[in-house]
Amino acid sequence: xxxxxxxxxxxxxxxxxxxxxxxxxxxxxxxxxxxxxxxxxxxxxxxxxxxxxxxxxxxxxxxxxxxxxxxxxxxxxxxxxxxxxxxxxxxxxxxxxxxxxxxxxxxxxxxxxxxxxxxxxxxxxxxxxxxxxxxxxxxxxxxxxxxxxxxxxxxxxxxxxxxxxxxxxxxxxxxxxxxxxxxxxxxxxxxxxxxxxxxxxxxxxxxxxxxxxxxxxxxxxxxxxxxxxxxxxxxxxxxxxxxxxxxxxxxxxxxxxxxxxxxxxxxxxxxxxxxxxxxxxxxxxxxxxxxxxxxxxxxxxxxxxxxxxxxxxxxxxxxxxxxxxxxxxxxxxxxxxxxxxxxxxxxxxxxxxxxxxxxxxxxxxxxxxxxxxxxxxxxxxxxxxxxxxxxxxxxxxxxxxxxxxxxxxxxxxxxxxxxxxxxxxxxxxxxxxxxxxxxxxxxxxxxxxxxxxxxxxxxxxxxxxxxxxxxxxxxxxxxxxxxxxxxxxxxxxxxxxxxxxxxxxxxxxxxxxxxxxxxxxxxxxxxxxxxxxxxxxxxxxxxxxxxxxxxxxxxxxxxxxxxxxxxxxxxxxxxxxxxxxxxxxxxxxxxxxxxxxxxxxxxxxxxxxxxxxxxxxxxxxxxxxxxxxxxxxxxxxxxxxxxxxxxxxxxxxxxxxxxxxxxxxxxxxxxxxx
Numbered sequence: 001x002x003x004x005x006x007x008x009x010x011x012x013x014x015x016x017x018x019x020x021x022x023x024x025x026x027x028x029x030x031x032x033x034x035x036x037x038x039x040x041x042x043x044x045x046x047x048x049x050x051x052x053x054x055x056x057x058x059x060x061x062x063x064x065x066x067x068x069x070x071x072x073x074x075x076x077x078x079x080x081x082x083x084x085x086x087x088x089x090x091x092x093x094x095x096x097x098x099x100x101x102x103x104x105x106x107x108x109x110x111x112x113x114x115x116x117x118x119x120x121x122x123x124x125x126x127x128x129x130x131x132x133x134x135x136x137x138x139x140x141x142x143x144x145x146x147x148x149x150x151x152x153x154x155x156x157x158x159x160x161x162x163x164x165x166x167x168x169x170x171x172x173x174x175x176x177x178x179x180x181x182x183x184x185x186x187x188x189x190x191x192x193x194x195x196x197x198x199x200x201x202x203x204x205x206x207x208x209x210x211x212x213x214x215x216x217x218x219x220x221x222x223x224x225x226x227x228x229x230x231x232x233x234x235x236x237x238x239x240x241x242x243x244x245x246x247x248x249x250x251x252x253x254x255x256x257x258x259x260x261x262x263x264x265x266x267x268x269x270x271x272x273x274x275x276x277x278x279x280x281x282x283x284x285x286x287x288x289x290x291x292x293x294x295x296x297x298x299x300x301x302x303x304x305x306x307x308x309x310x311x312x313x314x315x316x317x318x319x320x321x322x323x324x325x326x327x328x329x330x331x332x333x334x335x336x337x338x339x340x341x342x343x344x345x346x347x348x349x350x351x352x353x354x355x356x357x358x359x360x361x362x363x364x365x366x367x368x369x370x371x372x373x374x375x376x377x378x379x380x381x382x383x384x385x386x387x388x389x390x391x392x393x394x395x396x397x398x399x400x401x402x403x404x405x406x407x408x409x410x411x412x413x414x415x416x417x418x419x420x421x422x423x424x425x426x427x428x429x430x431x432x433x434x435x436x437x438x439x440x441x442x443x444x445x446x447x448x449x450x451x452x453x454x455x456x457x458x459x460x461x462x463x464x465x466x467x468x469x470x471x472x473x474x475x476x477x478x479x480x481x482x483x484x485x486x487x488x489x490x491x492x493x494x495x496x497x498x499x500x501x502x503x504x505x506x507x508x509x510x511x512x513x514x515x516x517x518x519x520x521x522x523x524x525x526x527x528x529x530x531x532x533x534x535x536x537x538x539x540x541x542x543x544x545x546x547x548x549x550x551x552x553x554x555x556x557x558x559x560x561x562x563x564x565x566x567x568x569x570x571x572x573x574x575x576x577x578x579x580x581x582x583x584x585x586x587x588x589x590x591x592x593x594x595x596x597x598x599x600x601x602x603x604x605x606x607x608x609x610x611x612x613x614x615x616x617x618x619x620x621x622x623x624x625x626x627x628x629x630x631x632x633x634x635x636x637x638x639x640x641x642x643x644x645x646x647x648x649x650x651x652x653x654x655x656x657x658x659x660x661x662x663x664x665x666x667x668x669x670x671x672x673x674x
Contacts, residue, residue: 037331037377041324044376048320048369059189061366066191066280068355069224069308069364076226077304081296082255083234084108085262090237102126102134106141108241108259113145115243116253119209121147121202123182123260123275123292127166135169142177147205149182152198180205182295184277191278195221195298195307203298210256210303217307222364223297224306225280229289232296234262256299260292308358311365323350323370327377339378346374423545423557426488429499429537429585430562431472432569433463433506434481436532444527456480459531462509470502471495475556483566485557488544496539496588500615503535503579536568538582568612571601576658577614586613594621597631598659616655623652634663641667 051057094100105122112120126148129135142148151166167179180202186192195217198204207214226232237259239246261275276288279297289297301307311319323346330342350367357363435441445452459480467474467484471492475483484502486495510533521528540561547556561582568580575598586595594616600609630649633639646664650657 037328040377040380041328044324044373044380045320047376048372051372052369055188057368059187061368062187062189062191062193063283064354064366064368065193065222065308065358065364066283068351068367069222069358070281070284071355072359074224074226076232076296077300077306079255080300081232082252082257083232083262083292083296084112084237084240084257084259085234085290085292086237086260087263093236093238099124099130102130103137104241105259106137108237109138109141109146111241111243112252112257116250116255117145117257118211118254119145119147119206119256121149121180121206121209121256121258121295123149123202123258123295125149125151125166126168126172127151129169135171139169139171139175142172142175144176144178145209146177147180147202147209148172148177149202150179152181152183178205178209182291184291184294184298186277191280191282192294193222193280195223195301201298203295203302206256206258206295206299207303212303214302215305217302218309221301221307221309223280224301224308224362225289226297226300228281228285229287229293230262232293258292258296258299260290260295262290262292306362308362308364311357311363315363315365316369319350319365320369320373323373324377327374331378343375343378347371350374423543423547425541426544427495427539428488428542428544428557428561429486429495429539429588430542430557430565431467431484431486431499431503431535431537432481432566433503433533433535434569435459436534436573438480438531441529441531444529455529458513459510462513463506466502466505466509470498470505472499472502473555476554481569485542485544488557489555496537496585497592499537499539500579500581500585500589500593503537504615504617506535507533507578533578534569534572535579536565536570536572537579537585538562538565538568539584539588540564540582564610567601571612574662575599575612575614576662577656579614581613581615583611583613586611589615594624596624596627596656600635614656614659616653618653618655620653620655623649626652627656639663639667641671 091098094104096104105124109120109122126138127150148168150168153164153166155162155164165181167173168177173179179200181196181198181200182202183198184192184196185194187194196203197216197219199216204214204216235247235251240252240257240259243251263276275291277291277294279289279294282288326346327343330346331339347367350370354365354367357365441455442452445455456479460477460482463482464474467482470486472484472486473488475485477483484499486492486499492498510531514530517531518528520526538561540559542557542559542561544557545555547558548554564582568582572578572580577598580598581589581595586597589595595613596616597611597613600611602609626645626649630639630643630645633643633645639645641664646660650660
């Protein structure tokens with residue numbers, strides 16, 4: 001089909017532009033190719049930083065490790081463990097129901113010792129008594145050169161998590177046998193890759209029994225896998241019972257021996273198997289490896305220092321940064337078919353470098369990050385060139401906890417039985433905030449309900465964000481008032497401190513909103529409504545839970561401590577301060593903030609006066625003794641209107657100047673009263 005001439009000319013011009021720096025298009029935000037590459041590199045780094053947190057990214061890196069650590073078909077070190085397999089020939093020859101009599105295992109131990117075995121590990125759990133004769137036989141056979149398998153299981157229930165250890169019978173340990181925990185942990189894709197973290201692990205104890213002084217690999221170290229199933233020298237159980245007739249001479253001499261289930265026909269990965277696991281080598285064969293062979297692999301990794309450490313964040317970040325720089329250098333002048341060749345070469349180089357790190361220094365630096373970084377920068381710049389796009393910004397927006405109590409939502413979804421009336425007693429810090437004089441403001445806007453609604457939303461939105469950013473749970477809105485609490489539904493050891501920090505940030509948010517309202521009022525000619533907020537915070541024992549009817553309820557709290565917090569908020573204006581604290585709250589935050597007592601008030605329902613406090617934001621600690629003396633004189637009735645403290649303290653503590661003025665006015669009023 002013939003193409004129009006204009007279209008052919010346009011395509012020709014674009015082909016030329018991909019080989020040189022194109023002209024800056026109208027509205028293009030960047031003036032040079034270098035700046036565009038810099039932006040693309042930064043976007044790539046940010047994107048990878050987010051992607052690397054996804055489980056799928058981690059599993060992809062581990063699968064890359066599987067291929068790289070086994071691509072050269074590594075074999076076990078010479079002179080390593082020998083496996084005595086409980087396999088099909090042994091089951092047929094012995095012809096006894098499993099579990100076999102322990103006297104048979106005792107005989108095996110004697111034969112292996114006689115054949116010169118240095119240490120013997122039985123990957124068989126013997127935690128329950130059998131017959132007295134069998135238990136006595138195995139007890140008599142074991143000693144310091146014998147390792148018996150134990151197990152560790154985590155049992156999770158709605159009430160608690162319980163860690164259960166299963167160990168051999170006590171008389172076996174008393175006879176000198178070692179106990180090694182044979183449990184292993186699988187990754188999220190069901191593959192065994194990490195050296196177990198137990199200091200008394202099965203392979204670790206076997207190494208000690210063999211006379212080594214093993215050093216435990218770093219936490220999370222990756223295993224070096226060796227070949228497919230039965231890569232280790234393996235004999236059948238029945239052969240080891242009579243090594244003189246079935247096995248070559250000196251086969252077990254000075255060797256470490258592991259005994260356990262190891263079928264000749266290794267099960268397929270999609271079929272599963274008893275005591276059989278997928279390992280890094282499974283990606284090549286699709287077959288599982290027996291548990292006893294896994295333990296032999298762990299033993300060699302520990303004894304020969306073959307375990308592989310994952311590179312730390314600095315090394316990974318550096319490799320990604322180098323890849324970005326190389327990609328930018330590759331496409332610095334132009335992009336073409338050579339970009340594809342260079343990208344393929346770079347990917348191969350990253351894989352080769354990662355393989356070299358595994359083999360030379362036993363460190364795994366994943367090639368996934370550098371590969372993705374290089375491809376993203378190279379092909380991203382190619383997309384810029386070929387499409388002649390002006391600009392490509394990647395904006396990643398995520399919402400974090402923007403609704404009330406996301407922790408509560410997760411708890412209820414995990415346990416719907418909580419959807420009922422009732423609660424629990426918890427130590428909470430409760431906050432009440434209220435805008436002073438808002439009723440008057442609302443009255444002036446009664447003819448403009450839309451403006452009033454907008455103002456309330458502009459007020460409550462930043463205040464709510466502050467509460468949730470500081471770990472609080474918003475209980476309810478009451479007009480312009482917010483009730484919130486800390487330390488529920490989940491524990492918050494610093495609940496009082498977080499509540500006070502939130503109250504300070506709320507005052508800052510009010511200040512920001514007032515400045516916006518002032519600018520808007522000046523521009524529109526409307527009257528300015530300056531918002532001032534009072535906050536009351538109290539800490540104490542409350543009842544918290546789902547409260548309401550069987551059809552509708554809220555997660556809320558109640559109790560005397562809640563009532564006191566509400567009264568503190570209302571009383572704050574009587575003391576000329578924006579924040580009033582209860583006694584327990586003041587005590588809990590006194591190490592972080594300068595708190596001062598202002599008065600002692602009697603709350604409804606109580607007969608003992610409760611001291612109230614506020615927070616000083618400035619550095620006024622030197623004046624606190626004078627303030628305390630002022631309070632003592634006031635409580636003792638010695639304070640007079642002419643007391644010099646009324647002149648000195650407002651200068652020393654300017655934040656409390658309104659408070660001292662109110663106290664002086666109260667004295668004058670009391671004196672004038674008949």
